[in-house]
Amino acid sequence: MAERTFTYQTSEIFYRTIGKGKPVVLIHGFAEDGEVWKNQIELLKDHCYLIIPDLPGSGRSELINDMSIEGMAELVKEIISREALKFPQILSVVEGQGVEGVPVCLFGHSMGGYISLAFAEKYPQMLSSIALVHSSAFADNDEKKANRLKSIEFVKKNGAFEFLKAVITDLFSETWATSNPEIIDTQIEKSRAFSDEAIMAYYQAMINRPDRTTVLKNFGKPILFIIGQHDKAVPFEQSMQKCYIPDQSHIHILRNTAHMGMFEEADKVNNAILQFINSSV
Numbered sequence: 001m002a003e004r005t006f007t008y009q010t011s012e013i014f015y016r017t018i019g020k021g022k023p024v025v026l027i028h029g030f031a032e033d034g035e036v037w038k039n040q041i042e043l044l045k046d047h048c049y050l051i052i053p054d055l056p057g058s059g060r061s062e063l064i065n066d067m068s069i070e071g072m073a074e075l076v077k078e079i080i081s082r083e084a085l086k087f088p089q090i091l092s093v094v095e096g097q098g099v100e101g102v103p104v105c106l107f108g109h110s111m112g113g114y115i116s117l118a119f120a121e122k123y124p125q126m127l128s129s130i131a132l133v134h135s136s137a138f139a140d141n142d143e144k145k146a147n148r149l150k151s152i153e154f155v156k157k158n159g160a161f162e163f164l165k166a167v168i169t170d171l172f173s174e175t176w177a178t179s180n181p182e183i184i185d186t187q188i189e190k191s192r193a194f195s196d197e198a199i200m201a202y203y204q205a206m207i208n209r210p211d212r213t214t215v216l217k218n219f220g221k222p223i224l225f226i227i228g229q230h231d232k233a234v235p236f237e238q239s240m241q242k243c244y245i246p247d248q249s250h251i252h253i254l255r256n257t258a259h260m261g262m263f264e265e266a267d268k269v270n271n272a273i274l275q276f277i278n279s280s281v
Helices: 032-046 069-086 088-094 112-124 142-158 162-169 174-177 181-193 196-208 213-219 236-239 264-281
Strands: 002-008 010-018 022-027 048-053 105-109 129-133 224-229 249-254
Touching: 002 069, 010 032, 022 069, 022 112, 032 048, 032 264, 048 069, 069 162, 069 196, 069 213, 088 105, 105 112, 112 129, 112 196, 112 213, 129 264, 142 162, 142 196, 162 181, 162 196, 174 181, 213 236, 224 236, 224 264, 249 264
Parallel strands: 022 048, 022 105, 105 129, 129 224, 224 249
Antiparallel strands: 002 010, 010 048
């Protein structure tokens, strides 16, 4: 796996690449880094050229000046542009030539899905498809915004690690968490790396993001939805409301999963992703 770094808005950004074939960008979610996709990378590297960023403030990437959802989408565009020399069709669009059929697929988990939708809103010509993994096009409602603001206050008073230690287990289904305590412990330990500033910036970005259901409706290209029936962060009923887009929705419901299907039902997620890539990219 190749490791790459570059400077963006005076900050050092890190991403990985591996594989060959169709380019697929894997965008992790809140309080994660690119390693959250490790169960998918092992399979997909034989079928795709994977681009796996650490978002600003996560993993080995530093915070950037613009930590909004839209700002992080611009960073993803910069990363794709840096990889464009390997893919002439991408390069044509990056250079403003407007070539159709650009073979880039964005996969976004949770907050990574919000970033994918912001990207699709501004640069639809660069994409062949998108996948929302435990994510939503809806803006936060008032209750959700209030809860995020409470979380920001908690982080200010107690620190990011104390907050993440309390919430990470709830991202998994109770049955899976009970059966896999070592993975939960590993995720909690990894969360020590997050600064207070990063966690608060992510929450503020999610509070401020607009509704992007019209982006889904107008995208006109294949969209994959991976939904956990026991997801508390993106509730099942909310997820189902946005899925019924004629002729372009691929819907996979994970019956035994909460918010972390990449771990909880990795084989089913992998099969859904591979089937989607082969049929739509």
